[in-house]
Amino acid sequence: MTTATTPATAPVGTEPAARRVPVSRGYRFELVKLVSQWRIRLLVLACWIAPGLFVAGVSQQSTLPADTLFGRWMHATGWAGPLVMLGFAGTWALPLLTSVVAGDVFAAEDRLGTWRHLLVAVRSPARIFVAKSLASLTVILLLVAGLAASSTLGGLASVGDQPLVGLDGHLLSSGDAAGRVLLAWLAALAPTLSLAAIGLLGSVALGRSPMGLLLPPIVALAMSVAQMLPLPVAVRLALPGYAFISWNGLFTSPAQLAPLLIAVAVSLTWAVLATALAYLLFVRRDFTNPAYDGSGRRALTLGVLPLAALTAVTVGAVAVATPSTGSGIEQDKVQKSLATVFGHLYRLQTGQLHRPAVTEAQLKATAACTKSDGQAAQEGAGNDWRCVVSWHLPGVTAVTGTAIYQLDITSDGRFVADGDGPKEVNGYFLVRTSTGDAPNPLWQFDGNVDLLDTH
Template identity: 80%
Template sequence: MTATASPEHAAVSGGASVARSYRFEVVKLVSQWRIRLLVLACWTAPALFVAGVSRQSTLPTDTLFGRWMHATGWAGPLVTLGFAGTWALPLLVSVVAGDVFAAEDRLGTWRHLLVAVRSPRRIFAAKALASLTVILLLVAGLAVSSTAGGLAAVGNQPLVGLDGRLLAPGDAAGRVLLAWTCVLAPALALAGIGLLGSIVLARSPMGLLLPALVALAMQLAQMLPLPVAVRLALPGCAFTAWNGLFTSPVQLAPLLTGIVVGLLWAAAATALACALFLRRDFTDLTDDGSARRAVTVGALPLAGLFGVTVAVVAATTTVAGSGIDRAGVQASLATEFAHLYRMQTRQLHRPAVTEAQLNTSATCTKAGVQDDARGPGNDWRCVVSWHLPGVAATGSAVYQLDITADGRFVADGDGPKGVNGYFLVRTPTGDAPNPLWQFDGDVELLSTSPKG
C-alpha cells in the first residue's frame, strides 16, 4: 500500500505560502506599539487639528488653501495633504518600510523565518506587501480623518481653486480624493527606498532614516531654482504637483510626469531590494551590509534612473529653465483675478459681469526687468487691468507676487483700497473677507508647446 501526503502536510513541508506569510507579517507589524500609535494618530489627529484650526480666528495663510479653512470643509484635507507630503508621509514610511527587514537582524530571527517559510522570495513578498498595507492604512487615515474634521467643523461648501474658480462641493470632493490618491506614487517610491535601505544597511539605524533623509533632500532641491526637467524627475514631484488639479484646465502634464516617475522609482528600488535579499547569505550572522554594496547596488542604479528620467523629460518639453516666465505669470494672475473679481461683485451685490466682459490683463515686472522677467522670487510686481461694461475708465490694481520654485505664488494686494488694498470688504450684510486682497495661485511649469 502506497502512502500519500495530505495537502496540509505538503504545505507545511514546502513552507508557508505567501498568503499565510503575509497575514503573519501584517499581524507582526500591527502588534508593535509604535505602529498602533501611528494608526491611532493618523485616524484621529487630523480631524481634531482641522476642526480646531477651522474655528480659530487666525488661519494658516502661509499654507496652500489655509486661507479658505473658514469657508469650506474641503480646504482642511488639502492643508493636511500639504503637511503630509512635506513631513508626515516620509516619517511614516520610514517607520514602516525602513525597519521591516532590519528588525529581523536586530532580533536574530531570520533562521526561524527561513525554517517556517523556506523561501526568501516568499519572505520578501510577504514583508513588502505587509508594509504596503500598513502604509495605505496610514494614508487613508490621514485623508478620511482630515476630511471628516473639515466637513464637521465648516460644512460641505464650495472651494475656491488656484485659478479663482469656484468648485462645487461634488467637484471639490472628487479633486480632493484624486489629490490624495496621486501622492501614493511618491509615497511608494519612498517605501521602495525604505525596503532597500532596510536590507542593505541591516542593523544600522541609517536604514530606518533613509526614506526621511531622501525626502528631506528632495524638499531642499524643490526650494532651489532648478531646471524644470530636473525638478519633475525627482520621485517626490507629485507631493506638490497635485496643485494642478485645482486649476482649469487641469495641469495634467506635471502631475502625470510626477506619478510616472514616482512609480518608476518604487518599482526600481523594490526590484533592487528583492535582488539583493535573494543573494544574501543567511548563514553569516555578522552580515550587516557594507558601504560598497550600498553604493553599487542601491545608489548607482537609482542615480542612473534619475539621469535617464531627466533626459526623457527634457526631450519631451520645450520649456527651458525654471518654467516660470513673464507670459505664464501674467496669464495665471489675470485669469485668477477675473474669477475672484466676480466673487467680490456678488459679495457687494453689484450687477453681474462675465470674464469676457472684464477682458482682464496683467503686466508684470521682476526686479526692474520687464520683457525677459523669469524665475522664482518675491520681487515680482504686477498691474492688473480690467474693463466694466458701460464704464469708459479702465480699472487697475497693483499686486506684489512671491513665486516659489514649484510655481506656486502668493499675490498680495497693494491698492487701491476699494479693490484689493484691505482684507475686508463692506457688504450689505456686514464686513466679509476680501477675496482680492491676498490669494494663492499656480503657474504651470511644464508644457509640450512653446510659451509665448
C-alpha cells in the same frame, strides 16, 4: 492470534519534501507582526484621529495658516482642510510614516536575530520578501487613508460642505471639490510608494544599522531642498518628490495635468526599481552569517547607482519630451495666470457686494508684470514681481480700473499675490457687505503658474 504490522518507511536516502509556506499565510503572519507593535498601533490611531481634530481646531481659530496652500479658505469650506493636511503630510508625515513601517521591516529581524527561525518556517527568501513588502504596503495604505479620511471629516464637520475656490479663482462645486481632493490624495500615493520602496531598500541593504530607518526622511528632505533650488523644470520633474507638489494643478481650469502625470510616472518608476533592487539584495544574502551588518559595496552598486542612472534618464526624457530646460516661470505665463485669477475673484467680490453681475469675458482683465523693476531677467522665482492688473466693465471701452499686486513666486510655480491698492479693491483684508464685514477675496490670494509649455 494477532500479527504485528510494520509501518511503511520511506526508501533509504530520500526525505519527505518540505512544503513552502504560501505567500498568503506569510503575508498574514507579517501583517500580524506589524500591527502587534505598539508604535504601529499608535500611528494608526493617530492618523485616524489627530488630523480631524487638527483641522477642526484650526478652522475655528481667528488666525489661519495663510502661508499654506488653501489655508486661507479653511473658514469658508471644509474641503480646504484635507488639502492643508496633504501639504503637511507630503513634507513631514508621510516620509516619517514610511520610515517607521518599511524602513524597519527587514532590519528588525537582524536586530532580533530571527532570520534562521523565519527561513526554517517559510523555506523561501523570495516569499519572505513578498510577504514583508505586502504587509508594509498594507499598513502604509491604512495610515494614508486615515490621514485623508480624518482631515476631510474634521473639515466638513467643523465648517461644512461649501464650494472651494480653486487656484485660478474659479469656484469648484462641492462634488467637484470632493473628487479633486480624492485625486490629490491618490496622486500623493505615488511618491509615498517610492519612499516606502527606498525604505525597503535601506532596510535590506544596511541591516541593523539605523541609517536604514532614516533613509526615507533623508531622501524626502533632500528632494524638498532640491525643489526650493532654481533647478530646470526637467530636473524638478525627474525627482519623485515633485508628485507631492504637482497635485496643485488639479485645482485649476483647465487642470494642469502634464506635470502631475509625469511626476506620478517618475515616482512609480522609482518605486518599482527600488523594490526590485531590494529584492535582488535580499535573495542573494548569506543568511548563515550571524554577524551580517549590511551589504557594503553591493549596496552601492545595486542600490545607489541604478537610482542615480534612473534620475539621469528621466531628466533627459523630460527635457526631450517637453521644452522645459528653464525655470518654467516666464513673464507672459505670470501675467496670464494672475489676470485669470483676478477675473474669477473679481466676480466673487461682485457677488459679495451685490453689484450687477459681470463675466470674465466682459472684464477683459489683463496684467502687466515686471521682475526687479525690469533690471533683471523677466523670468524665474522670487518675491520681487510687481504687477498692475487692468479691467473693463460692460459697456465701457476704456480701462475702468487698475490694481497693484506684489507677487512672491516659488520655484514650483505657486505664487501669493498681495494686494497693494486701491483700498476699495484690494488694499484691505475686509469688504463691507450688507450682512457685515467679509474677507476680501482680492486682497491676498494664491495662484499657480504652469511650468510646462503646453500650448
